Amino acid sequence: MKPFVVNLSTTVLIVAIALALYDRLIFQPSRQIGVVDVGEVYRAKEAQFAQRLTHGSNEQERQQAILLARQFAQRLPAALDELPRECRCLVVVKSSIIGSSTHLVDLTPLLKRKVDL
Known part of the structure; x- marks a missing residue:
């Protein structure tokens, strides 16, 4: 169960960072x-x-x-x-x-x- 929580947390963190970068670098300037x-x-x-x-x-x-x-x-x-x-x-x-x-x-x-x- 612990590896699943770590994996899920890492995935959520990476997706949140990717969305924030997309918003700042691509969406807002357009x-x-x-x-x-x-x-x-x-x-x-x-x-x-x-x-x-x-x-x-x-x-x-x-x-x-x-x-x-x-x-x-x-x-x-x-x-x-x-x-x-x-x-x-x-x-x-x-x-x-x-x-x-x-x-x-x-x-x-x-x-x-x-x-x-």
Whole structure:
């Protein structure tokens, strides 16, 4: 009877450790959702672009501002594609979220850094 109790206790302990590791390493990270406020990023870049255009005194500065806007238009989709790989989570637009959750991570500051804001 004693070997049976020892065997059962060992099995229960191993299963409990395996379940705890599964929860911490696999299940919890997969429930994480990244949110991005793309509108905020657009507005900030638009303000930056407008400031460069209005303060640009010559044609060269205006052309440089237009070039920066084109680079932003190319970098934004690439940066949005990189976010899910970096955070290893689902990334959605912030306005599509209703309510709050402990599993939400705001990735807007990371997106701003990626597009040089």
